[in-house]
Amino acid sequence: MIPNKWLPALAASTVIASLLLVGCSPDLSPSSDGTGTPQAGGHLVMARELDVMTLMPADASDNESIWTIEDIYDTLIVPSADGQSLKPSLATDWVQSEDKLAWTFTLRHGATFSDGTPLTSADVKFSLDAASDPNLPSGFLNEQIAGIDTPSPETVVVRTKTAWSPLPSVLALYANSIVPANYGGKSREEFAKAPVGSGPFKVKNWTQGQQLDLVKNTAYWGTDRPYLDAVTFVAVADANTRATQLQGGQITVNEMPAASSFAALSSTPGLKASAFDSSYTSFLSLNNTRAPFTDVHVRRAIAYAIDREAILKAANFGQGTAAGSFLSPAYWAYDANVKGRQFNLEEAKKEMGLSSKPAGFSADILVASGNATQLTTAQILQSELSEIGITLTINQMEPGALRATRKSMDYDMAISNATTDITDPDELVRFIAAKSGGSNAMYTGYDNQQVADLATQAASLSDQAKRLKIYSTIQQKVNDDQPMVPLLYQPTLYSYSDKVHDFQPSITGNYNLVNTWLSK
C-alpha cells in the first residue's frame, strides 16, 4: 500500500508542479519495472468481468468504460501514478490568475487526433462544455466551471464561479477527455460507436458486450509510444474462467482475480500476480437517520467492537490494510494521525453503556449476494457485535436491489466502498460532507454543517498546506462523529503473464497501457 507518510514535497501546489514539469512528457516518465529494455510490438489481451458500456467519455460511469477511455483519449492533465501530484498531458502548463477565478492552459504543440486532425483549443472548449451537462454522470464535478475562452488555438482559459483549487484535478477526470469539436462532424450517437481520440490507442472494432479491439495510434504525440501494436478487451463474466484462460495462455491479463486465489496465482510458473495501490476503501455504512444509529455512542461502540485485522485476514486474504480515516492514503490529504477507533472491546462496552441502548439491540446488515468477501465480513461483524449485545441479521440482496434499498435509506447497516475519480480529496469529502452526487453522504445520511463549510473553504484555497490542515480537521471531525466505520484500504489485484512488463495501474485505476510492453 501507499506509505502512510505522504510526502509534503510531492504535495506542492499544482502551479509550481506544472512549472517544473513544463515540456516533460506526462505519463511517459521511465517507469520500467526493472525487467529489461522495452520491446515494441505484441498484442495484449485482457479479460474483464464486463465489457465496455460506452466509449463516450462524458457518459461513462463503469470502470471498464472509464479505464478504456483513458487509453483512447487524452485529458489536459493526468494524475501521477501514485496520485500525489498532477502531470501535463495535452496541456503542457497551467496557471491560476491572480484573482483566482481563471486558469490558463497552454496546449501541447503538434498534438493531433488519431485521424490526423490537429487538436486545438476549440476541441477543448467543445469537450468541456459538453461534459459539463449536469445530467451526465459526472457533470456535477464541473459545476464550478463558469465558462471557457479560447484566445488562441493553443490557449484555453477556464473561468470558475469561485476561487476553486480542485479544477486541475477535475480536468484530469476521464469525463473531461478531449473529443473533436462537434464530434468531427458526426452525430453524438455516431461518434459514440466509432470514437476518435488523441490517446495512445484507437478503436479498430467493437462488438458490444463481447469484445473491443484497439490498435496503436501511430499519430500519438508521445515519442516511441505506445509499445503495444494492439490491445483486446474481452468480457469474461466468470472469475474462474478468467483464471483458467490466463493459465491456458488464451489471455495475457486477468483483471481482478479473486483475493482467495492470489497466493496460488503468485506461485504459478509463467504468471505474475500484483497488488497495486488504489483508492478503494471499504466501509460499514450506518444509517444515521434511523435509531439507534442516530446515537453517536452506538456508532462509536460499533467501531470499537470491530477487529479489522480479522476481516483483513479472513475475508480479504491479507490483501490491504486496516483503515483509519475515511480518506485513504491514496489522497495527498490523508491524515495518518486519524487512526480511527481500532478494536477495543472495553471501550466498545463503555460507549454502549453511554448510549440510548445500553442493553443492546437487533439490526440487519445488507450484503451483496454472490459476494463472498462481503458475506465473510458480515459474518465476522455478526460475531464481533454480539459481544456488545448487538444481534445482527445478515440480509443478502442482489446487487441492483441492494443499491435501491440503500438509496432509499431503508436499512440499518451495509457494506459499502468508495473509490476516487480524481486525486483531489474534494470529490470524496464533498460526497461525505456536503451530500454531493447521489450517494447521500456514502449512504449514511450524515449531516454536519460545520464539516460542509470546511469542505467549501478547503476547495477555495490555493495554498496546499492550508488545505491540508482543513482536510485534517475534517477527517478528525468525521472520525469523532463516526457516521460510518472505515474498514480496509484495499489494493487492486491483477494477474498476468510474466511476458507483460510495466503494467502499472494508477490509484484511480487507469491501466496506463501506454507504457506497457510484452517480451517475446
Add this chain to the structure above:
Amino acid sequence: MTRFLVRRLSLLALVVWGVVTATFVLVHATPGDPARATLGDKASESAVQALRAEWGLDQPLGAQYWHFLTDLVSGNLGTSFQYRSPIASLLAERLPTTLLLMLMAVTFAVVISLPLATWVAVRGRGGADIGVRIFGAVAQGTPTFLIGTLLVIVFGLNLHWFPVGGYGRTSAEHLHSLVLPAITIALGIVPMLVNSLRASLTDALQSDFVAFGHSKGLKPATVLAAYAIRNGSISGVTILGIQAGVLAGGALVVEKVFAIPGMGSLMLAGILGRDFPVVQATTLVFAGIVVVVYLVTDLSYALLDPRARLA
C-alpha cells in the same frame, strides 16, 4: 392438419404473451433503478431523474406496458439502456451463437444417448445396465457449472484439445469453442434421455412387430433400426421437447462458465444492469425458442406416429 397447426399456434402465442407480460411485471416490480445502474452511485439525483424521463420510466406502469406491447407488435424491441444500441442488432449478434450451442447440445445428447440406450436395451439387465444407470445418476446429480469446469480443466487446460472458454473469431473457431459447452449441456439431458429410450426400446424389442420382423428373416440390425428404434424413439423426442426449457436454462449457466457471448450472457448482463428492454427481449426470444421446440416436437410426433396427427 391445418386445424391442428392453427390451434397449436394460437395456444403458443398465448403462452408467449403470458411470458412477456409476466416478465414486464417482474422486472418493474424488482427493486433497482435502471437509470441509477447506468449512471452509477455518484451521479446526482437530478441526472438520474432526467434519464428516467428520457427512457419513459417516469410514466405510469400501464402506459409503459401499452408502449411496450404496441412496439412489440410492430416489431420494435426497443433500445438497450446499458449499451444504447437497438436490441435487434444485439440479438442479431447473440441469437445465432445460442441457437448453434443448443443445436450442438441436442446433437451431442442424441449421439451419446441413442447408442448407450440401444446397447443397454439389447444387452438386457446386467453390468452394462448398472454402469449406465450409475453414469446417469452422477451426470444428473452434478451441477452444470461443475461439469463445465471439469471439462475445461481436463480438455482445455491439460490436454489443450479445446479453448479454455471464449468464442474465437472465425466460424471454425466458433464450432471448436462450442464443443465443450455443448457437451456440458448435453450431459444434463443424457440421463433422462437414456432412461426413457432404454425403456421404450426394451418394450419395442419385446413387441410383436419386432418378432414379425425377425420371422420375416430380416437381419437383426435392420429390425433394430427400422422397427425398434423408430418406434422406441418417440419417447426420446418427447423428452428432448420437454427439455427445451432445460436447454435454455443450461445456456444461461454454460455461456457464463465458458465466456460464450450468446443470449444467456446478454440476459444475465441485462438482469444485473436492470436493462429492462434487454431482459424483456431475451426472455421473449427464449420463450419463443421453447414454444417453437414444443411445436416441432408435436409435429415430429405426427411424423413418427401417424396416430398422433388428429390429436
